Amino acid sequence: MDVGDEAGNRLEAIPGTHRFTEGIAARTLGWSQDYLGPTLRMRRGRTARLTAQNHLDSAITAHWHGLHVPGRQDGGPQSLIAPGQKLEQALDIDQPAGTFWYHSHPHGRTGDQVYRGLAGMLLIEDDDTASGALPSDYGVDDIPLIVQDKAFTRRGALEYDDGGMAAMQGFRGDRIVVNGALDPAVRVPQGLVRFRLLNASNSRVYVFSFDDDRRFHQIASDAGLLPAPVPRKQLQLAPAERAEILVDFSDGAGGRLVSQDVPVQMMGGMMGGGMMGGMMGGGSGPDTRNGVFRVLDIEVDRSRPAAVTTLPRELRGAHLPTYGEPVRRRRFQLNMMMGMGMMRGMFGGRPKLGINGQSYDMGRIDQQLRLGETEIWEITADMMSHPFHVHGTSFQVLSRNGRPVEFGETGMKDVVWVENSTEILVRFDQPASVEAPFMYHCHILEHEDSGMMGQFTVS
Known part of the structure; x- marks a missing residue:
C-alpha cells in the first residue's frame, strides 16, 4: 500500500482465519486482511495519512516501529484505540530510506496480538538512496521476508502461552512461518536479489545463512543503508531487528535460507529445547539437522534475468x-526481578520483570530528556540476553561488553542485542509529552508485557 498525502489510507484491525497449511484454518488477527498487514510504502519528505480502525473486542494501538515521529503519533501503550474506535494520523516522514514495521503495542497484550497477526512491514523510500544500483522491483528482486515461529494444536489452531516459564524466557514455537506461510518457497530472477529480513518472532533469535555456505552481502540494518556492502556468511537477528541482504544468483543455482537453533540462555544453563526447554515453555523447537533448521527455499528462474547484476x-x-558530543550518560539495567516476581512465573503466573529495579507503570515517567541533546546510554542485562528497543529515534551502537563496534558493520539501529553490557549513542529530535511518552523496553514481547519497559518524555 503506497501511503501518501491523500486521505483514505485505512488499516483495519480485524479477526480472521488463515490457512497456514492446506485444509486447516486457524483463528488469527490482521490489518485489513486475515493475517499480518499490507506492506506500507512511504516517501521521505511527504506526509503519510493513515486511519487505524479497531474492529476487535479488545483495545489495540498502531505503533510505527522505527519511525521518527512525535510521541502522540508513536502508537505506544498510552495511545489505545478502543473497540469500535479509529485514530487518524498524519505522519511527516523525514528520515533515510529503510525497512521498518508496524504492530499493535497495548501493555500486557502486545505478545498475544503480534503473535496472532497484528503486524506488517513498512518501507521508507528516498530519492537520495542508491537508485538503480540496488534491486527495487518489489516482490520480484526486492522481497520482504517476515520471519516468525509458531506453535499449533493438533487441530491446527494457533497455540500461545504468555504466562509461567514461557513468559520468563519468551514464547517460542516449533514451526517457522515466512510471510504467513509454512514451508515457504520463492522464485527469483537470475542475478542479484534483495531480501528484506524482519524478525517478527516474539522471542526467537535467528542466525541466518545458506545451506550451501554461500556468501552474501548485508546492505542495510534496522534504520537504513550501511555505508558499503558487508560480506557475510551468517547474520544474527534478534526479535524486531531488520536487515537487508543482497544474494547473487547469477549462476542459476537456487538455495535454502536456514538458521541455527539458538537456545535460550538463562541462569547459566541452556533452555531452548528438550526436557528443560519444555519446562521453561520453550517447546521442542523446529526440526533441525546438526542444529540448523529450514527457513525458505529459493528457486532461480533462468528465463528471467535480474535487473541488477553488479554489486555496488x-x-x-x-x-x-x-x-556531536554527549552531554550525559544514563544507565539501564534489564532485571529479571528475583524473588516473588520470579516465583509467580515459576508457578504458572506472569512474572514481574523490570528495568532499574522497577516494573512498568503507565502512570510513572521514568526519564526526562531534552530535545536535541546527545546522550550515551549504557544497557546491562542480568540472567539472560535481551533485545533493547528505543522508540522515536535511531541510535549508534558504540560498544558491546567494552569492545568498540564498527559503525560500518552495524549502521543505525533501533534495537540492540544486549548480552551483558552495551553502550549506544542516542539523540531525540521529536517531542514526547507526559500524556504520550516514548518507550524503551525489551523486545522479547513476553518480557515487555511482564513489565520490562520504561517510558520517557522529550521536551
Whole structure:
C-alpha cells in the first residue's frame, strides 16, 4: 500500500482465519486482511495519512516501529484505540530510506496480538538512496521476508502461552512461518536479489545463512543503508531487528535460507529445547539437522534475468550520524526481578520483570530528556540476553561488553542485542509529552508485557 498525502489510507484491525497449511484454518488477527498487514510504502519528505480502525473486542494501538515521529503519533501503550474506535494520523516522514514495521503495542497484550497477526512491514523510500544500483522491483528482486515461529494444536489452531516459564524466557514455537506461510518457497530472477529480513518472532533469535555456505552481502540494518556492502556468511537477528541482504544468483543455482537453533540462555544453563526447554515453555523447537533448521527455499528462474547484476561498492544515501558530543550518560539495567516476581512465573503466573529495579507503570515517567541533546546510554542485562528497543529515534551502537563496534558493520539501529553490557549513542529530535511518552523496553514481547519497559518524555 503506497501511503501518501491523500486521505483514505485505512488499516483495519480485524479477526480472521488463515490457512497456514492446506485444509486447516486457524483463528488469527490482521490489518485489513486475515493475517499480518499490507506492506506500507512511504516517501521521505511527504506526509503519510493513515486511519487505524479497531474492529476487535479488545483495545489495540498502531505503533510505527522505527519511525521518527512525535510521541502522540508513536502508537505506544498510552495511545489505545478502543473497540469500535479509529485514530487518524498524519505522519511527516523525514528520515533515510529503510525497512521498518508496524504492530499493535497495548501493555500486557502486545505478545498475544503480534503473535496472532497484528503486524506488517513498512518501507521508507528516498530519492537520495542508491537508485538503480540496488534491486527495487518489489516482490520480484526486492522481497520482504517476515520471519516468525509458531506453535499449533493438533487441530491446527494457533497455540500461545504468555504466562509461567514461557513468559520468563519468551514464547517460542516449533514451526517457522515466512510471510504467513509454512514451508515457504520463492522464485527469483537470475542475478542479484534483495531480501528484506524482519524478525517478527516474539522471542526467537535467528542466525541466518545458506545451506550451501554461500556468501552474501548485508546492505542495510534496522534504520537504513550501511555505508558499503558487508560480506557475510551468517547474520544474527534478534526479535524486531531488520536487515537487508543482497544474494547473487547469477549462476542459476537456487538455495535454502536456514538458521541455527539458538537456545535460550538463562541462569547459566541452556533452555531452548528438550526436557528443560519444555519446562521453561520453550517447546521442542523446529526440526533441525546438526542444529540448523529450514527457513525458505529459493528457486532461480533462468528465463528471467535480474535487473541488477553488479554489486555496488558504496551505498549512496546511507545515514551517517552527526550527533556531536554527549552531554550525559544514563544507565539501564534489564532485571529479571528475583524473588516473588520470579516465583509467580515459576508457578504458572506472569512474572514481574523490570528495568532499574522497577516494573512498568503507565502512570510513572521514568526519564526526562531534552530535545536535541546527545546522550550515551549504557544497557546491562542480568540472567539472560535481551533485545533493547528505543522508540522515536535511531541510535549508534558504540560498544558491546567494552569492545568498540564498527559503525560500518552495524549502521543505525533501533534495537540492540544486549548480552551483558552495551553502550549506544542516542539523540531525540521529536517531542514526547507526559500524556504520550516514548518507550524503551525489551523486545522479547513476553518480557515487555511482564513489565520490562520504561517510558520517557522529550521536551
